[in-house]
Ligand code: COA
């Protein structure tokens with residue numbers, strides 16, 4: 001792709017259907033869509049409604065047929081197990097077809113759900129593609145979630161099959177997944193017919209007779225399954241993400257629009273050619289992992305890196321440089337937090353000198369605000385463009401960016417670039433009126449949303465409407481606030497709901513509050529995100545105890561920390577809670593969470609005149625001080 005960003009954006013604006021019809025040609029269709037956009041059910045829109053295809057065919061079979069069979073498709077690099085394994089396109093196709101055959105033999109059919117609870121191992125990718133192959137719908141659950149979260153996703157997706165690894169390997173411990181799965185299945189109302197377990201040597205799992213099967217044995221015994229043709233509108237996957245309550249939202253992705261959007265993005269956004277190596281240092285449990293570890297690179301005929309390790313500690317802060325140089329990575333996509341971790345451990349990037357990064361072209365950042373300091377550091381040590389782009393699980397691909405496949409435009413550190421062709425982004429005030437350039441407001445996208453956007457929430461179309469479409473009629477409300485400057489650059493500032501971004505992970509503080517209130521001694525509580533030098537934000541909790549409770553407040557706080565770890569998982573990073581006499585509230589009883597967060601960050605809080613009792617703030621300040629907040 002070439003030409004200017006402006007010309008490309010203009011091409012989309014002048015005829016969006018022609019733009020996407022053209023991008024649909026990047027794929028093989030069993031039935032070429034005659035209709036591009038179905039707009040007969042606003043505010044719900046669907047893309048390529050009469051098209052038929054198979055996503056797995058487009059990721060694997062067609063590349064093998066076109067002569068890419070011997071090219072690397074999946075490069076597994078696992079410093080935590082000291083393993084490296086490369087699958088060519090032919091090998092990945094073979095393993096995927098076998099897994100698909102095994103799933104079918106276990107009764108999984110088109111439309112059935114398969115829940116995948118796996119660490120960053122090739123079997124996770126193979127299981128996802130195998131589902132796509134037979135038209136089953138996968139629901140991947142991130143390994144850092146605990147049993148109750150897993151149970152709620154099992155009940156929501158009602159899978160016929162669960163595919164799990166026996167364990168995950170974190171730098172400091174082995175996380176036994178199988179006992180967590182067993183516990184989740186006890187908690188859940190729904191019972192899958194079978195569980196397929198990939199045994200890993202670090203912690204082999206006990207298999208339950210009649211329900212659990214060994215992945216290796218099942219695949220060895222299975223016959224390869226062919227791709228089935230599905231409708232472009234059929235669901236490819238469900239991915240649960242944090243919502244504004246403890247009840248996660250089941251984001252749905254369809255086959256057709258998703259494949260078109262992702263195939264287009266590889267050249268347009270990331271500037272990649274087929275055959276190049278792309279690395280998204282994320283996790284298959286998050287949307288970035290779905291889109292850019294698995295589907296997009298394979299749709300585009302690239303090799304994708306699956307990295308089971310961390311930016312630091314596996315074994316050191318040179319790990320990313322090693323992977324880039326060893327596998328000849330052209331483009332890396334990760335969260336700013338990973339670079340903050342590397343910088344903290346190796347401020348002058350001395351370890352970089354040990355590696356040859358000649359083939360490395362561009363670093364992409366997303367998942368949280370890319371602070372200008374980190375962007376500049378990365379630019380300076382790597383000497384490549386560092387391009388921020390703004391994302392959401394709901395959209396599946398970036399809303400804004402710098403578009404490496406076009407002539408582009410200069411980077412403004414702190415800005416996530418300009419809207420991608422496909423997104424008519426506006427900044428609105430509370431009444432839904434566009435605000436002048438440079439003013440902060442709600443970031444909203446005029447409907448229709450582009451291909452790849454979640455068409456609904458799994459089993460809950462109404463919640464989809466109320467969560468995303470009702471706030472500003474005719475728009476998708478992103479729940480991010482920000483501004484567009486006079487030159488069209490987008491600045492994403494903060495969420496307008498209770499979501500926080502912690503180490504690039506999306507967490508709901510509301511979900512944590514729901515856990516804390518279950519403590520017998522807690523009357524009410526507030527969880528807010530506070531600034532953290534490494535993770536961007538981390539949650540902290542303030543607890544008001546029931547009258548008459550005279551136990552040690554520190555012990556109660558410690559118990560709540562443990563409760564969040566057990567109910568949500570280690571990934572919540574909830575490590576700090578403090579007991580206070582009262583929470584700051586407005587006269588109408590609304591907890592002033594922004595005020596708490598400002599005090600915890602050492603900022604001057606904007607205290608509204610409606611505050612019920614300003615003297616409460618002194619107690620908050622001293623309770624936060626006692627737990628080391630604000631931090632130096
Ligand atoms: N399975 C089980 N546990 C997991 C896990 C997984 N897949 N992923 C994380 N955890 C655990 C961690 O071990 C940690 O547990 P602990 O409290 O016992 O130490 C906890 O969840 C918190 O994890 P995290 O917030 O990721 O912190 P960390 O200290 O392990 O690592 C970073 C910090 C910055 C190095 C890491 O988060 C990172 O590399 N992030 C950037 C990339 C990324 O994943 N982005 C996602 C979207 S693009």
Ligand code: AMP
Nearest residue numbers: 366367368369389390391392393492506
């Ligand atoms: P997730 O759904 O996990 O991808 O998280 C989406 C949220 O992460 C967005 O709504 C933003 O709040 C935040 N986010 C993602 N990318 C960026 C970015 N480049 N800049 C600022 N915030 C971002």
